[in-house]
Amino acid sequence: MVGAYVALSLALPLALLAARALAEGASPTGATIGGELWLLASGRSLALAATVALLACAGAYPLARALPAPLLFALFLISPLARALGVLGLGLPPGALAVALAELAGALPLAALLVLLRLRALDPRWLEAAADLGAGPWTRWRTITLPLLRPTLASAALWSALVSVGDIATLELAGGGKLYALALLLREVAFSLEDPATLTILSAALLALTLPCARALLGAIDALAAPGQGHGGAGALPRPRAALRALAALAAAIAVLPALGLARLAFSTPKDMSLGTSIGAAIEASARTHPPLAALAAIAGFALALRRPRLGPRLGALLVLPLAIPPAVQGILALEVGRAIALPPGELLTLWGLAPASLALAYLAGRLTLAGLPLALDEAACDLGAGPVARLRRLWIPLLGRPAAGVALVLLALLLGAVSVPAFTSGPGGSTLAVALTILARGSGSGAVALVTLTLALAPLLLVPLAARLGGPRRRP
């Protein structure tokens, strides 16, 4: 089943793209992008991704020690559109610095969240043993904590870099549309040049690169919930010293600054109320499509996570793969599916394009949730005579229903702010709120757009604490 799903969402669209390239030739329109520009864009994208990943990793540990997990997660889920508009709201001119700051504001909480989860999974007895053997706080950090965090930091760097390479909204807005990078060229090739051969080669190359990344990502997530650990390692760490607190404050400021810039933009720029109709239509479309997708993905992700003993690491990595694929490539693949089945860009195609990453995130969340539960529970229920329906009703829905509802809320926050995939799939004018806002923001600097984007940015800050409350231990009446 998983194989069929992956084939349908990844392999088949790539094969269709390749088939079209063979049938239509390199560039049916005759227009091409010069090698020099490709080199420049690739170099710029990689340099930007590397800078963002490096800085995110440098700030991850202090930030993880300063902010709670729900806040980090909420900051990570803030739409790239909001961050991009926010850095401009701070007064930065569009360009490389603005793009880097906007991307770093998303990468920092992501890296810090992974580090925090890893710290929680570390056995505090390792630090106690090191102290017992004579290691002071700095030596403990250098010889125990840092080496144990290294794989997590590597995964965080990789994830941040991949998100950066495939990010379109930030490049368009904070880059002023002139900062040509790989994701923008891919969109150019997809829409203006309609060059399937180049798209096939680039998509295949990026997909091949992301498979080991997905394996690493899955391994990192499993390590976060390693069995027999989770003794509250983060709580056992000594109180942060002044230097660490200063670094944490700097990292937190970088993560929060775009939101402040957005607020400034929203309340200081004149509002063009004529945009109300188009924004209203986009809100309606998002409200129609995103909640059902979030709910379905959460249910499917948890259902697949329940099959973990039967899904080996390879199939698990395939499920997680969409999280590692640059969003621009996912957009291209969804567009190709739409072309093959004559489904024009719009709401349905956007749902198809957003589904794989949503399912992947829900699957990861399900794995993390289930890691805290013994696998023998299902066997025990079976042994006591519970059939599949009884097990679902009496065991898994009571145990996982609330966490799954929490994950659905988180997915909703993510979907509301998603821009890069819908930029390919949503059609003219945009069939999601985030894309419509991106288009409007590109066209005018209206305070109305900034105000709605600010509301969009606040959604994760409201939904994630609610999700954490749902996912936490149930209160007894």
Add this chain to the structure above:
Amino acid sequence: MSLTLVDLSRRFPGGVLALDRVSATLPAGAYTCVMGASGSGKTTLLRAIAGLERLDGGSIVLGGAPLDRLPPERRPVHTVFQGYALFPHLDVAANVGFAARLAGLRGPALAERVAALLRDVGLDAPGIAERRPAALSGGQQQRVALARALAGEPRLVLLDEPLAALDRPLRADLRRMLAATQRARGLAFVHVTHDPEEAMALADHLLLLDHGRLIASGPPAALYARPPTLAAGRLLGELSPLPGAGGRWIRPENLTLGTHMMLAGDPERRATVARLVAQRCLGDRWELELALGERRLIARAGAPLAEEPGAEVTLTWRIADELALPR
């Protein structure tokens, strides 16, 4: 170098009193075992000595020097943790050499110390030193943890239920290894356990804890034979109630199955008749469950009785083995 504990107190958030004014002096160079049921405060006591647990009151003095203000890393005390807490990212040699390296040992001197320690704990087979902890068996991990604790040349070694996770034959082997290592080095060991057999076999000196209070201390054989209280007696082994008022008890192995005839002319013995409820094979001996009115008694025998359950049997015992134990 003796260890003195003075009025140690620790109350956990939520009100649980883990240590209730515990005072004791542990002899220099001795193997001390701390015994108690789960939640009796024995691990808290060990962690307090190591500096890993904050105390609400009291003082810990090692060889005349108070340890109270020293952080764990500056105490001359190393611990073998429950579950071992081996560093997963370091190989066996790096784990064992961790403290020695911190003390400034490098190169051949460090390698030599690590090799000697691994030899001492029986881990000198080729390739072991390069393995990660995850690739070791439970027994090997326990040996690495002991070698790691010894490598920093501590003045006191603390062991927190080091044998709890091991199966029975391995436990006996490692118990002997621990005793031999302690004897060879003349170091003071403080070993926490809930297993009376382990404590009796290892300890020169035994501390018994119950609900955070020290209820008895002394040589294990003496405590077993003459426990000061019923709780202390039960911690160390089973007790059978004797007939009559006054709270008299006896160890099951001191009950003999015999006849009233045996008592003739033996003023040092007493006897009673009990009903056989069941008998069970424990491997090297048999356990007999007997009923004496409402009381249940346990006796031990080298071989099973010919009588069926329900039959009456005569129990005899030496008056000198009777224990009058206050509750």
